Amino acid sequence: MALLKFAVVFLAGFIQLCASQSVDVEVTVSSPDDIVDGESTDVSFSIDFTPFSGAASVINGVSSGTRYTVIAGMFTSDAADVASSIGGTEVTLTSAQASTSLTDGTATTFSSLTASLDLTSEECGNDGSDYTYFCVIVSPDSSGAGWSGVDTSNNTDCAALVCKAVVDLSADTLTITNPDDGVIGVGAGQAIEFEVDLSAPASSDSVSGVSNWAMSMWLSDAASGGTVVALTSVSLTSAQLTIDVTNGSSADIDDLAVTLDLTDITCDEFSYSCVSVEPASGAAWKIQTTDASNSNTVCTAVTCGATIAQISMVFLGLCFLLTSLLMNQS
């Protein structure tokens, strides 16, 4: 009998262990898409908070206002190790959120939350690979009774959010390799092959990653700030996309090709070909906009040539003119 009682108590304890009081947190970031150091950024997000196996009644029993503390920051990994986080801040809950009562097994959404991440004096690293997660930790407020007996090992969740590198990128030279005389024909599509030399000063961050670049080419009537015609984005190979620019050094992106549609363009509209080099949408870097000393656009002088079709039209015209002249003379 004693043995049976022991077994029952043991089993009860075992069931308790299996279904321990616990919580789960899921975070969803709505904005921004990225973040940089040297400034403060408001991150808008929501959390789904779910208690299990009796945790709801423990948390509901804590007096309203000290039930939850929500901490957010930028982390090096989704393990959310607080020791290596930056910009950590406590998120203010509305009074309704602070007194929310929970139900076991049901997710309660705390929406429209804002974490003001102050990275003014923080350094996110040189290439956008150091802080790549925004993490949220939901705990009991230390001034309250706490969540006695609740397993809080899952009281954290992270969302991918990159603290990007800020690069003072310089597009140094644009070299047109084909047509190698730089003569651009109008009246049709014009295929152009070219290369671009890039650099970043030592004081800048670096460009590093597997999808670094977005590039466009156009023709213009000025080497900077002119009218843009035939703007075309350039397709890049994966090898070109992975070319890095380390701060203090330079890199070339070679074997670039584009076809500009010059069907309705006339020769008087351009004397330069220009390229703009930007971060790809998922790149871990941004162009430095404040106090930048370089330009991510570079132009080179080109000349306009009529296409074969136009030349033959002109040639035909000349023949006609000559024939008429000769006929008239005879």
Ligand SMILES: *[C@@H]1O[C@H](CO)[C@@H](O)[C@H](O)[C@H]1NC(C)=O
């Ligand atoms: C925490 O989450 C993991 C992964 O979803 C799960 O396997 C584990 O059982 C959870 N722990 C608790 C205490 O809820």
Ligand SMILES: *[C@@H]1O[C@H](CO)[C@@H](O)[C@H](O)[C@H]1NC(C)=O
């Ligand atoms: C690039 O930046 C890093 C970090 O800011 C710095 O330690 C390094 O010296 C810089 N590289 C060069 C070549 O100056």
